[in-house]
Amino acid sequence: MSKPIVAIVGRPNVGKSTIFNRIVGERISIVEDVPGVTRDRIYSSGEWLNQEFNIIDTGGIDIGDEPFLAQIRHQAEIAIDEADVIIFMTSGREGVTSADEEVAKILYRSKTPVVLAVNKVDNPEMREAIYDFYALGFGEPIPISGSHGIGLGDLLDEVVKHFPKHDDQDYDEETIKFSLIGRPNVGKSSLVNALLGEERVIVSDIAGTTRDAIDTQYTVDGRDYVIIDTAGMRKKGKVYESTEKYSVLRALKAIERSDVVLVVLNAEEGIIEQDKKIAGYAHEAGRAVVIVVNKWDAIEKDEKTMKEFEEKIRDNFQFLDYAPIVFLSAKTKKRTHTLLPMINLASENHAMRVQTNVLNDVVMDAVAMNPTPTDKGNRLRIYYVTQVAVKPPTFVIFVNDPELMHFSYERFLENRIRDAFGFEGTPIKLIARARK
């Protein structure tokens, strides 16, 4: 199930990013603790009443050096294109402005549900201010205060009411969903064509049923695949489509819907910050990852080149040490046949369940080899380990005190588990929990 998407729109300074940060809570800072990963603060996830959703702050998407009104118009269009529910944010301090009316005009044109929020209503006396906002034509305005954290619950109650009841884009459990992520021109579309051009491939070509995603369904040797939201194969034309933030946004959406993410690099160009950012997101979202180095035909090589390139990748993507690397050429089709087996492997490992007794043997052996850490005379005790989820494999370790589980020891256990079960291509999660 992909999560519903909520977009916040509104003119600058009404408090969009303040509310965004409130809604996503601590999640963003967690992300920034992952070495090598810094993420744009425009896309994250939130949760309300047990419903998870993704949220976009469209105010963070700047479209070149367009004039002010054109910017906010485009941001509203992006919200219409991408979101299931739109939060239209205004400010009770300034009242209704002509820029608000401009945004409203664009939102009228779409069927996407809109929830109108009036921010900066910091105290009860200010509630009077909201009545003017009925004039915008989106029903009852909801007073909130981002700085005081007032009214957010009412706002989210209203937002959640508009979530779609079911997802028409679900494929069956066995279908492997993957996406190709990478900068323009790394060869994503060429690679898709190479994959689909193989003889054994039967393309069912069912176009995406959601708004604008184009999913390609196909079958190889009786196994079903879906290529999610293939960048570069979609119709182009909107002004904002070429902007960096927007393409990051598209990539993040595709990642959300995938089991396996192919991080495509161009052998001729190496690695840039944006590659890391997006790969970091795939990691953090718990997706399986395969790193693909394309255009391998285009560079001068000797017997050391591949090893050197690999080292460079490992150095730049330290958090992806589990991801296999495939070198190939979409153009000459050299080694493109090695990609599908890697996708299969990563996908199988992503969904792997291990036997509890074997898992506990592995962990207890690890503890015997490398004693648990102590802190102020207290030693970490590990009682029992169990796998609680797949996609990605997630393990709960029952201990005396989770505080005693240091990052380095957790890392050690992760490596022992990986050595024992071979989780190539997938992140795994360990969660220490106190046994009462």
Ligand code: GDP
């Ligand atoms: P954005 O441009 O819409 O993303 O707005 P920001 O979130 O950056 O906020 C703009 C300014 O309004 C900042 O100085 C915030 O501190 C302030 N602000 C945000 N929410 C509130 C609020 O509820 N009450 C008051 N008084 N100020 C707020």
Ligand code: GDP
């Ligand atoms: P996308 O924007 O990532 O989808 O990239 P495209 O598939 O459109 O490819 C961009 C350019 O790179 C095109 O001119 C392709 O012909 C070229 N290209 C793609 N794959 C390869 C490859 O393996 N080797 C070489 N030399 N060129 C390639």
